[in-house]
Amino acid sequence: MKKQSVITVKNLVKNYGDFAAVKDISFEVYEGEIFGLLGPNGAGKTTTLEIIETLRDKTSGEIWVDGFSVDTDADSIKQRIGVQLQAAGYYPNLNLSELIDLFSGLYGITKTPMEMLQKVALTDKAKAKYKQLSGGQKQRFSIATTLINNPRIIFLDEPTTGLDPQARRNLWDLIKEIRDAGTTVVITTHYMDEAEVLCDRVAFIDGGKVVGIDTPDNFIDKLVSSGFERPKQVKLANLEDVFINLTGKNWRDE
Numbered sequence: 001m002k003k004q005s006v007i008t009v010k011n012l013v014k015n016y017g018d019f020a021a022v023k024d025i026s027f028e029v030y031e032g033e034i035f036g037l038l039g040p041n042g043a044g045k046t047t048t049l050e051i052i053e054t055l056r057d058k059t060s061g062e063i064w065v066d067g068f069s070v071d072t073d074a075d076s077i078k079q080r081i082g083v084q085l086q087a088a089g090y091y092p093n094l095n096l097s098e099l100i101d102l103f104s105g106l107y108g109i110t111k112t113p114m115e116m117l118q119k120v121a122l123t124d125k126a127k128a129k130y131k132q133l134s135g136g137q138k139q140r141f142s143i144a145t146t147l148i149n150n151p152r153i154i155f156l157d158e159p160t161t162g163l164d165p166q167a168r169r170n171l172w173d174l175i176k177e178i179r180d181a182g183t184t185v186v187i188t189t190h191y192m193d194e195a196e197v198l199c200d201r202v203a204f205i206d207g208g209k210v211v212g213i214d215t216p217d218n219f220i221d222k223l224v225s226s227g228f229e230r231p232k233q234v235k236l237a238n239l240e241d242v243f244i245n246l247t248g249k250n251w252r253d254e
């Protein structure tokens, strides 16, 4: 069955003055997948994401999101996507429950805060302020806010940066649950292990260009069948596995 495309990026270019941050990028995101934009710092991931989100102007190229062009239908796109807010957007005097009420109101819809908080295991923090949350809780709350308008697609920009191993793994499970419930997820990361376990397909971006797009398994199989061998025998577990085994997999940030 042919996969349905929900995002099409065609020949995207973004220049900041003389500097070309994005150089002729093209890719598609399929409905219902977790799609990863991978690359080192400065590769152009955030710039690409913000242009798709209609938050930043492009220099040239074409983009469609759920059938709408960023050039002519930015408002329709905004209604269909969920974007993580920067921390500064969370009014300091409101608690989590009040913030969800506020954001629902801005979207013109009614959402029960407890229902949203339950999706991200934060019901016991309903009366807490954002600044009182741990790093993992903050990420979960901001993911909850992306879901308020029942979006078709959510965008997560490096959602696990700075989190401990338990919080990261649990956030991966949460993101997979969101995909399994029918929402397409676009994520940026520079953690390759994260992309390998989380993403259905990845695009590697380097120096403002796409240097490869495929599933993690296909990428690895192709590399291995080309004769590539790791210099050392791969260990069957790593130190992070040992740590998780010793300390358990529960949320540690409650």
Ligand SMILES: Nc1ncnc2c1ncn2[C@@H]1O[C@H](COP(=O)(O)OP(=O)(O)OP(=O)(O)O)[C@@H](O)[C@H]1O
Pocket (backbone or CB within 6 Å): 016, 019, 021, 039, 040, 041, 042, 043, 044, 045, 046, 047, 048, 190
């Ligand atoms: N507003 C801006 N003005 C000028 N240059 C910018 C601007 N925003 C980003 N850049 C530059 O564009 C390049 C791509 O930045 P971008 O933030 O998209 O990269 P990234 O892949 O998301 O990296 P990171 O992982 O560090 O966030 C970088 O060299 C950055 O310095």
